Amino acid sequence: MTVITLPRRRPRSRLARTEAKWGLIFIAPWIVGFLAFTLLPMTATFIFTFTNIALDQKVPLSFVGLSNYQTLVSDSDAWGSLGVTLRFAILALPINVLLPFGLALLLNSRHLKGSGLFRVLFFMPYVVPFVAGVLIWETMLNPADGWINEFLRVIGIAHPPDWLRDTTWVYPGLVFIGVWGIGGGTIVYLAGLKGIPTEYYDAARIDGAGYAGQLRHVTLPLLSPVIFYTLVLGVVEVLQYFLVPLVLNQGTGEPGGSTLFLNLYIYKNFFTYQNIAYGSTMAWFLFVITLAITLALFGTARRWVYYAGER
Amino acid sequence: MDRAETDVSSAAPPVRRLGLRTRLRSGPGVRRRSARNATQSFTITFITVIIVAAFLSPLLRSFTMSIKNPDQNAQVDGPLLPYTAASYTYNGREFDVYQVPFPDGTTRELALIRKGRSSSEFVDPKDASQTLITWQGQWRSLTPAYAFDPQWHNYADVWEQINYPRLLFNTLAIALIGTLGTIVSCTLVAYGFARFRFPGRNLLFVLVIATIFLPSTVVIIPEYFVFSKIGWVGTWLPLLVPAFFANAYDVFLLRQYLLTIPREMDEAAAIDGAGPVRTLVSVLIPQAWPVIIAVSVFHLVYSWNDFFTPLIYLSTNPDLVTLPVGLASFSGARIAANPGLIQAGTLMTMVIPIVLFLIFQRFFTRGIVITGVEK
Numbered sequence: 001m002t003v004i005t006l007p008r009r010r011p012r013s014r015l016a017r018t019e020a021k022w023g024l025i026f027i028a029p030w031i032v033g034f035l036a037f038t039l040l041p042m043t044a045t046f047i048f049t050f051t052n053i054a055l056d057q058k059v060p061l062s063f064v065g066l067s068n069y070q071t072l073v074s075d076s077d078a079w080g081s082l083g084v085t086l087r088f089a090i091l092a093l094p095i096n097v098l099l100p101f102g103l104a105l106l107l108n109s110r111h112l113k114g115s116g117l118f119r120v121l122f123f124m125p126y127v128v129p130f131v132a133g134v135l136i137w138e139t140m141l142n143p144a145d146g147w148i149n150e151f152l153r154v155i156g157i158a159h160p161p162d163w164l165r166d167t168t169w170v171y172p173g174l175v176f177i178g179v180w181g182i183g184g185g186t187i188v189y190l191a192g193l194k195g196i197p198t199e200y201y202d203a204a205r206i207d208g209a210g211y212a213g214q215l216r217h218v219t220l221p222l223l224s225p226v227i228f229y230t231l232v233l234g235v236v237e238v239l240q241y242f243l244v245p246l247v248l249n250q251g252t253g254e255p256g257g258s259t260l261f262l263n264l265y266i267y268k269n270f271f272t273y274q275n276i277a278y279g280s281t282m283a284w285f286l287f288v289i290t291l292a293i294t295l296a297l298f299g300t301a302r303r304w305v306y307y308a309g310e311r
Numbered sequence: 312m313d314r315a316e317t318d319v320s321s322a323a324p325p326v327r328r329l330g331l332r333t334r335l336r337s338g339p340g341v342r343r344r345s346a347r348n349a350t351q352s353f354t355i356t357f358i359t360v361i362i363v364a365a366f367l368s369p370l371l372r373s374f375t376m377s378i379k380n381p382d383q384n385a386q387v388d389g390p391l392l393p394y395t396a397a398s399y400t401y402n403g404r405e406f407d408v409y410q411v412p413f414p415d416g417t418t419r420e421l422a423l424i425r426k427g428r429s430s431s432e433f434v435d436p437k438d439a440s441q442t443l444i445t446w447q448g449q450w451r452s453l454t455p456a457y458a459f460d461p462q463w464h465n466y467a468d469v470w471e472q473i474n475y476p477r478l479l480f481n482t483l484a485i486a487l488i489g490t491l492g493t494i495v496s497c498t499l500v501a502y503g504f505a506r507f508r509f510p511g512r513n514l515l516f517v518l519v520i521a522t523i524f525l526p527s528t529v530v531i532i533p534e535y536f537v538f539s540k541i542g543w544v545g546t547w548l549p550l551l552v553p554a555f556f557a558n559a560y561d562v563f564l565l566r567q568y569l570l571t572i573p574r575e576m577d578e579a580a581a582i583d584g585a586g587p588v589r590t591l592v593s594v595l596i597p598q599a600w601p602v603i604i605a606v607s608v609f610h611l612v613y614s615w616n617d618f619f620t621p622l623i624y625l626s627t628n629p630d631l632v633t634l635p636v637g638l639a640s641f642s643g644a645r646i647a648a649n650p651g652l653i654q655a656g657t658l659m660t661m662v663i664p665i666v667l668f669l670i671f672q673r674f675f676t677r678g679i680v681i682t683g684v685e686k
Contacts, residue, residue, distance in 0.1 A: 019507050022587045023507025027500045029557045041537075042529055111351045113352055121366075122363060127616070127664040127668040131660070136373045140372060145387050184679060
């Protein structure tokens with residue numbers, strides 16, 4: 001092997017070079033995978049947006065400039081599907097972040113007996129195949145004899161909603177279907193709660209803080225990194241949401257287009273209309289939106305996320 | 312883990328060494344406080360039981376539906392368990408069974424053979440001689456007899472209709488091969504990041520983490536495009552090959568664990584003349600087995616439950632699809648389908664992930680904790 005000594009850099013020892021060589025050999029699978037399954041496809045998608053590429057190319061392949069983007073700007077279905085996604089996100093995101101938090105507080109309570117068993121039970125549905133979960137919750141939400149409406153009738157609501165066939169109620173219906181995924185977030189929050197030193201609570205109690213005060217001044221700040229992590233992953237997830245409606249009604253967007261999510265519309269363009277170029281344009285549109293929101297969240301993190309190790 | 316410790320301290324064994332505390336414990340205020348604690352414990356545990364029952368009630372609903380036939384499932388406000396009006400075959404014809412009261416106070420379940428205005432003729436299904444019994448009274452006032460009538464055959468039916476053995480084999484094979492690839496590739500990559508210094512290591516690791524937050528839509532389209540051009544659509548390859556090139560979650564999990572193993576161990580092995588590969592295999596892997604189990608279970612469950620990838624790559628060949636895809640297409644063609652069969656299939660699809668989770672739940676939750684809390 002020829003030894004190349006780079007200028008302006010301390011010549012590294014032979015040992016260091018061997019170490020670097022081995023390190024790169026070991027991470028090679030990831031580098032190859034990253035190039036082949038992430039970077040290259042992303043670049044390709046980006047190039048596709050300027051072409052008329054299709055799965056079965058009928059017209060000659062050519063660059064079409066910004067015409068896909070022009071189509072996107074004037075495509076009311078695309079903007080409608082973005083609206084659907086955002087509407088659902090506004091409802092689902094706070095629930096997906098706060099419900100596991102509340103459950104973790106409950107499971108972490110020192111008054112709760114048998115919390116180990118409860119943890120297992122609350123976590124178990126997390127491993128249920130997503131398709132199975134959808135099919136089970138669909139029967140729970142059945143307007144005539146689903147248990148949710150049976151329960152609502154028992155507590156005096158005479159005409160409970162037809163969850164999955166109503167353009168408004170379908171969103172809380174979808175939130176119900178997602179509730180079995182609560183276990184993952186709960187476990188993370190629970191671990192965060194266990195990591196808070198009890199001395200902090202003792203100090204807060206001496207200062208006269210009650211349960212709410214301790215939650216507000218000890219738990220929330222110390223758990224803010226976990227909340228942040230859950231929030232960012234939740235945003236990425238909810239912006240890509242489309243699999244549940246795909247299984248529920250084969251991606252028709254029923255009822256009345258209210259479940260035509262942005263990602264569902266992208267996949268329809270791709271797999272149903274086989275329009276790769278336009279599908280790619282919208283995929284990048286979704287990617288940029290996700291990136292923008294994620295970066296904005298990271299921007300706000302400085303103000304409300306507390307990292308104990310910092311400074 | 313630390314869970315057990317907090318439990319012990321909250322149970323607060325009496326402290327005899329400190330006179331002050333002993334005196335405080337026996338005071339009336341303490342008794343009142345422990346009574347309040349007991350009430351609180353009861354209330355909170357009770358509320359949690361209610362919540363967990365509601366949370367898991369869909370499983371019960373699914374199970375009861377899975378052992379009913381379409382008629383039993385169609386009954387609005389029908390009983391929870393599968394019941395059907397009992398009937399009895401007499402001389403080649405079906406007759407309804409009623410609960411018939413007799414003057415001596417007994418009630419017998421009899422099949423109504425001949426309906427009359429003021430008296431009817433019955434036969435006792437349990438009576439071998441099948442002599443007709445005449446009963447005085449209006450048969451319309453009788454309540455029909457219900458028989459517990461579970462449709463266990465639903466499970467056998469769906470087993471055949473979705474070709475369960477074939478789908479089970481596909482799902483298992485894809486999950487196991489993918490798990491093998493994930494463990495091998497992720498362990499190597501995690502070892503590289505945890506133990507070797509090389510230029511750009513930190514930047515590359517940030518890149519690994521960043522891919523966790525990347526929406527998959529933006530990469531799936533060209534991937535599908537390329538896989539379809541090289542003829543991989545309709546084969547397992549698009550599901551298996553990427554598993555051999557590591558993924559961010561599992562690399563992160565393994566790296567975090569490897570970092571907790573003292574370096575002195577590998578240095579000792581190096582002094583004994585072991586190369587990097589030998590050190591990994593004989594020093595680190597034997598100590599990292601809890602996290603390797605966690606990654607295996609993660610990937611098995613992930614692969615078992617994955618829906619979209621097998622849907623787009625395997626749907627063209629029904630013999631190659633996995634259980635979730637088979638189940639979805641079975642329930643998708645549900646116009647005249649039988650909800651009992653769909654629920655039976657649903658439960659049969661989730662048995663293995665749930666059993667895996669219950670066996671390995673410790674490793675499973677610890678794995679989630681590492682990825683969730685440490686970054």
